[in-house]
Amino acid sequence: MAATGGTGRPEKRKAITQAATTVFGREGYVRASMDAIAAEAGVSKRTVYNHFADKETLFLSVALQNSAELTETIRALMAKHLDRVVDLRRDLAGFAVDRARAVLSAGEHGALGRAIRAEVANIPADVLEAWLEAGPVASLRDLAAHFEVLAGRGLLTVEDPALAAEQYTLLTFHGVAERSFWGAVPVADEEVERIAAVGVDAFLQIYGTPAVRD
Amino acid sequence: MAATGGTGRPEKRKAITQAATTVFGREGYVRASMDAIAAEAGVSKRTVYNHFADKETLFLSVALQNSAELTETIRALMAKHLDRVVDLRRDLAGFAVDRARAVLSAGEHGALGRAIRAEVANIPADVLEAWLEAGPVASLRDLAAHFEVLAGRGLLTVEDPALAAEQYTLLTFHGVAERSFWGAVPVADEEVERIAAVGVDAFLQIYGTPAVRD
DNA sequence: CAGGATAAACTACACCGGGTAGTTTCTGAG
DNA sequence: CTCAGAAACTACCCGGTGTAGTTTATCCTG
Numbered sequence: 001m002a003a004t005g006g007t008g009r010p011e012k013r014k015a016i017t018q019a020a021t022t023v024f025g026r027e028g029y030v031r032a033s034m035d036a037i038a039a040e041a042g043v044s045k046r047t048v049y050n051h052f053a054d055k056e057t058l059f060l061s062v063a064l065q066n067s068a069e070l071t072e073t074i075r076a077l078m079a080k081h082l083d084r085v086v087d088l089r090r091d092l093a094g095f096a097v098d099r100a101r102a103v104l105s106a107g108e109h110g111a112l113g114r115a116i117r118a119e120v121a122n123i124p125a126d127v128l129e130a131w132l133e134a135g136p137v138a139s140l141r142d143l144a145a146h147f148e149v150l151a152g153r154g155l156l157t158v159e160d161p162a163l164a165a166e167q168y169t170l171l172t173f174h175g176v177a178e179r180s181f182w183g184a185v186p187v188a189d190e191e192v193e194r195i196a197a198v199g200v201d202a203f204l205q206i207y208g209t210p211a212v213r214d
Numbered sequence: 215m216a217a218t219g220g221t222g223r224p225e226k227r228k229a230i231t232q233a234a235t236t237v238f239g240r241e242g243y244v245r246a247s248m249d250a251i252a253a254e255a256g257v258s259k260r261t262v263y264n265h266f267a268d269k270e271t272l273f274l275s276v277a278l279q280n281s282a283e284l285t286e287t288i289r290a291l292m293a294k295h296l297d298r299v300v301d302l303r304r305d306l307a308g309f310a311v312d313r314a315r316a317v318l319s320a321g322e323h324g325a326l327g328r329a330i331r332a333e334v335a336n337i338p339a340d341v342l343e344a345w346l347e348a349g350p351v352a353s354l355r356d357l358a359a360h361f362e363v364l365a366g367r368g369l370l371t372v373e374d375p376a377l378a379a380e381q382y383t384l385l386t387f388h389g390v391a392e393r394s395f396w397g398a399v400p401v402a403d404e405e406v407e408r409i410a411a412v413g414v415d416a417f418l419q420i421y422g423t424p425a426v427r428d
Numbered sequence: 429c430a431g432g433a434t435a436a437a438c439t440a441c442a443c444c445g446g447g448t449a450g451t452t453t454c455t456g457a458g
Numbered sequence: 459c460t461c462a463g464a465a466a467c468t469a470c471c472c473g474g475t476g477t478a479g480t481t482t483a484t485c486c487t488g
Contacts, residue, residue: 167385
């Protein structure tokens with residue numbers, strides 16, 4: 001019967017979610033088996049079902065958790081690069097590179113995002129919305145807030161910070177994301193840096209103040 | 215044993231590839247069953263295996279075919295909007311809207327692309343490369359050629375046509391593609407038009423000649 | 429040109445080995 | 459006495475094959 005809630009020993013639960021993240025990220029939802037997840041967690045299948053009602057519940061749970069964690073990671077990268085900007089072009093490019101690496105690294109950080117994108121047609125609308133809200137939408141909002149500050153300091157000319165954040169993301173990130181199929185295919189580091197650089201160039205042609213646009 | 219080649223009655227073969235495109239697009243590779251494909255084609259399962267060695271061969275075959283067809287569709291849209299440009303902003307936006315609709319329509323045109331993106335980790339590298347070459351890469355090249363012509367006419371200031379084509383695609387298309395998860399989630403028509411409009415605005419701020427940039 | 433033989437292709441259906449989600453039962457440990 | 463481990467069990471579904479009989483196209487013969 002097992003509630004979806006916090007039944008059972010917390011450390012087992014942690015091991016299960018960790019294992020599920022790994023296996024779902026590696027195999028995708030359909031291919032991943034509950035046996036494999038239990039084995040990866042070093043736990044019996046009985047224990048898995050003691051913590052999570054069924055496969056779908058487990059998947060959606062780790063998906064949401066992963067989304068929030070990744071958003072937190074990106075938020076930290078933003079703080080690192082955009083809180084104390086001295087060289088705008090350099091800092092924007094630095095954030096772009098770090099974010100691309102964080103999301104598209106072979107590790108399971110972004111791998112689960114691939115699984116969600118693959119399974120999106122079979123995810124309930126409200127859960128999908130929650131995932132978006134905890135992940136991409138939140139990051140976009142964070143970035144927009146940073147751009148607003150930078151505009152206030154006269155470093156950017158931004159009328160619609162949300163739009164600027166989206167276009168920055170498109171120009172510096174989505175090209176790599178698409179090329180690497182969201183991390184499934186490796187992309188060389190220098191390629192990531194090159195794309196970040198030309199993306200920031202383009203971004204600054206749109207939003208840079210004259211002092212920085214050249 | 216059935217070769218992958220041209221064995222069997224051509225019309226049956228056509229029915230099978232058509233059905234496979236539909237079912238793979240709707241269900242994804244793993245969920246789609248050969249029984250379902252045979253049923254959809256109105257053909258016995260044995261006939262399917264008479265034409266295609268196995269499930270993977272069938273999938274990769276229709277994937278490649280679909281990629282080429284979609285490229286041809288987009289090529290036609292480019293010709294329609296960009297061969298005789300009179301109002302650059304309007305024509306660039308018109309192409310963006312039409313392409314987004316063509317690729318992201320609920321119909322199976324782009325649905326198979328979702329299946330490939332979902333399965334990309336399990337696709338042989340050479341087949342993936344062929345798919346890219348017949349699809350996205352080809353479209354990018356076509357678009358770059360058009361931009362070069364427009365630059366020659368003094369309508370755009372373009373040093374690297376390939377880069378301009380990629381950035382145009384990012385700014386006017388990838389935002390919608392991501393938002394709709396490549397067609398899995400519907401996007402309102404006016405939203406597509408809005409994104410195309412602001413995307414073209416940004417693009418022209420980067421590449422427009424002074425006469426058209428305002 | 430008619431028509432029947434021939435070979436290739438297709439259908440229907442049963443079948444196999446294997447794998448899956450989820451449940452249950454029994455056992456042992458804290 | 460409660461919870462978790464181990465493993466077997468149920469009730470499927472899937473990819474792929476084998477077979478026996480039927481359709482379809484082709485072509486040769488009269």
